[in-house]
Amino acid sequence: MATMLQTLKKWWKYLGAKLNMSFNEKADPKVQLEQAIIQAQDQHRRLKEQATNVIANQKLTEKQLNDKMAELETLNGQARQAVLMADEATRAGQSDKALEYTHAAEAFANRLIALESEVDSLKAMALQAAERSDQAKAAVQQNSANLQRQLAERQKLLSQLDQAKMQEQMNVAMSSLSETVGQEVPTLSEISAKIDERYAKAMAGAELQGATVESRMLEVQQAAVNVEAQARLEKLRSELGISGSAGSAGSADQAATAPAASTGEAPQPDGEAVAQPQAFPAAE
Secondary structure (H helix, E strand, O other): OHHHHHHHHHHHHHHHHHHHHHHHHHOOHHHHHHHHHHHHHHHHHHHHHHHHHHHHHHHHHHHHHHHHHHHHHHHHHHHHHHHHHHHHHHHOOOHHHHHHHHHHHHHHHHHHHHHHHHHHHHHHHHHHHHHHHHHHHHHHHHHHHHHHHHHHHHHHHHHHHHHHHHHHHHHHHHHHHHOOOOOOOOOHHHHHHHHHHHHHHHHHHHHHHHOOHHHHHHHHHHHHHHHHHHHHHHHHHHHHOOOOOHHHHHHHHHHHOOOHHHHOOOOOOOOOOOOOOOOOOOOO
16 A cells, blocks of 8 residues: 555656646746746735835834833932932921932832843844844845846846847748748749740840841941931031041041142152142130
């Protein structure tokens, strides 16, 4: 019977550990982190309440001590006054009054003795309360610093958790990009090959179109338009008395190197140099 009970206890502990492990694996770390912080905050709140009670007890003990000290001072003054009045009555020959004042002084003295004992007890209690109050304050400060560290650690852990989630999502996205979409849907590589093929065909067609007769005719027409425009510009410059540009100067040099037959002059015999008239630039 005892062996069976021990076996059942072992199985119970084993199942409890297994369930706890399974729960920790499936639990959300963010929720567990918030639970830990809430528990730490509750502990800090309870500690502050206890420390508040300890400090309040110290304040109450100090107030009682101060009140007893003031009462002791007043009672001491009354006892002194009773002794003085008894002495004056004795000197005046008033024995009855002297006796009464003496009894009053004795009563004040007895009260002083009892009050002094209370004051001593309150002093000891106030000292202990002050020590416990200091310990409670130190415990609250230490626990507050610990709580602040836990809050900072929570923020760090939450940031790491978010980064881990984003990295997991990125890993899933990258793995889906590297996998084949399916037989009915073309892959990115196939689509890229089709686009490259269409681009190559388009470039080949453009190249063939540029080599046709129509394209050459368009080039000739454009060249004629450019020549006519340059002639019109030279005419305008000549009318305005402006010297030709670098392009017109190059045209003049080409005209100067043309064959002499274009000027109507006969070529000179070999070995004979004919002096040519010096040309002066036109005044601007």
